[in-house]
Amino acid sequence: MFQNLDPLLHSQLRLAIVSILVTVEEAEFLFLKEKTNATAGNLSVQIEKLQEAKYIKVEKSFKGKYPLTKCAITKKGLKAFEAYVQVLQQYIKPNN
Amino acid sequence: MFQNLDPLLHSQLRLAIVSILVTVEEAEFLFLKEKTNATAGNLSVQIEKLQEAKYIKVEKSFKGKYPLTKCAITKKGLKAFEAYVQVLQQYIKPNN
DNA sequence: ATAAAGTAGTTTATAATATAAACCAAAAAA
DNA sequence: TTTTTTGGTTTATATTATAAACTACTTTAT
Numbered sequence: 001m002f003q004n005l006d007p008l009l010h011s012q013l014r015l016a017i018v019s020i021l022v023t024v025e026e027a028e029f030l031f032l033k034e035k036t037n038a039t040a041g042n043l044s045v046q047i048e049k050l051q052e053a054k055y056i057k058v059e060k061s062f063k064g065k066y067p068l069t070k071c072a073i074t075k076k077g078l079k080a081f082e083a084y085v086q087v088l089q090q091y092i093k094p095n096n
Numbered sequence: 097m098f099q100n101l102d103p104l105l106h107s108q109l110r111l112a113i114v115s116i117l118v119t120v121e122e123a124e125f126l127f128l129k130e131k132t133n134a135t136a137g138n139l140s141v142q143i144e145k146l147q148e149a150k151y152i153k154v155e156k157s158f159k160g161k162y163p164l165t166k167c168a169i170t171k172k173g174l175k176a177f178e179a180y181v182q183v184l185q186q187y188i189k190p191n192n
Numbered sequence: 193a194t195a196a197a198g199t200a201g202t203t204t205a206t207a208a209t210a211t212a213a214a215c216c217a218a219a220a221a222a
Numbered sequence: 223t224t225t226t227t228t229g230g231t232t233t234a235t236a237t238t239a240t241a242a243a244c245t246a247c248t249t250t251a252t
Contacts, residue, residue, distance in 0.1 A: 001131045002112045011209075012106060016098045019187045029229070035097045042211055044231055049209095065219065067229055085188045091115045092181045107238075125201070138240055140202055145238095156201095161248060163200050198249070209238070220227070 002090055008053050009084040013038050013046045018081050021056060021073040029069040047071060055080055098186055104149050105180040109134050109142045114177050117152060117169040125165040143167060151176055 009015050016036045020027055027035075033043050047069070050056045055077030059070045073081075105111050112132040116123055123131075129139050143165075146152045151173030155166045169177075 002108075002115075002133070005108050007108075007209090010106070010108060012098075012101050012103075013210080015187050019098075033229095037098070039212065040230060041213075041232080044229095045210080048231095063229095067218090069230075088184070088188060091111050092184060094119075103238090109239085126199095129200095135241065136201060137203080137242075140200095141239080144202095159200095161199095163247085165201075194252080196249100196251080199247085201245085201247105203242105203244070205240100205242085207238100207240075209236100211234100211236075213232105213234085215232070216230085218228085220225100222223095222225075 003087045005087055005091075006080055006084050008049065008055065009080060011046065013042060014050055015084075017043075017046060017050060017071070018055065018073065018077060021071060022078060022081055026059075026070045026072040029071070032071065050077070053077075053080075099183045101183055101187075102176055102180050104145065104151065105176060107142065109138060110146055111180075113139075113142060113146060113167070114151065114169065114173060117167060118174060118177055122155075122166045122168040125167070128167065146173065149173075149176075 009018060013036060016038075017032055020032060020035055029040075029043065029047070032038070032047075033040060036043065038046070047056070047058060050071075051058045053076075054074055056071050057074055059072075061068050061070070105114060109132060112134075113128055116128060116131055125136075125139065125143070128134070128143075129136060132139065134142070143152070143154060146167075147154045149172075150170055152167050153170055155168075157164050157166070
């Protein structure tokens, strides 16, 4: 009856990150931090996990003299997100 | 932008349990076990957590000679589920 | 009557996950 | 020049999830 929910996306913060990334070309670390209200430490960890899974790609550079981390969704990440939403419907739809 | 997802419901198994319970008067332990494909141990633990939170009520009796555990959603649990679904929409809706 | 297998769970030990706090290196401000 | 701020990372701990072992019986087979 219930398919498994991708554990990588079934995390409040990682889901929020991906949720943002599917709507924008790319997003900076601090942008994600503000939107998600996450602590920097947590955000750093969860971004890395999404990157390890190749759900997002992370590009580190400099903005002026400060480090700058940009994230963008990958094709794999987009598919995973869409699949996650599909499965989730089984859980939250009325009359499952 | 993103409201917090009730951590009690943001668990695959607990969400599945509640998801079933919102659609039926009551459900037996083994019924939930089959529907969710959970192990008995895990199901036992998660049922207890939902009960502690008063999201469900659990009634233990006997069916013939065997122990029988019946679960049903409470008003509080129903509200929590509905709220959870509302918040979740922020994460999974296109264009959030 | 006894042993072996089954029912319906619970408890416990461990692994995975999430989070905050402490830390780092460089830059800017006082 | 010390203090604070920026933009993060690392580490230690708390929380959560899970499987395996266990309990307390019942049924079936011998």
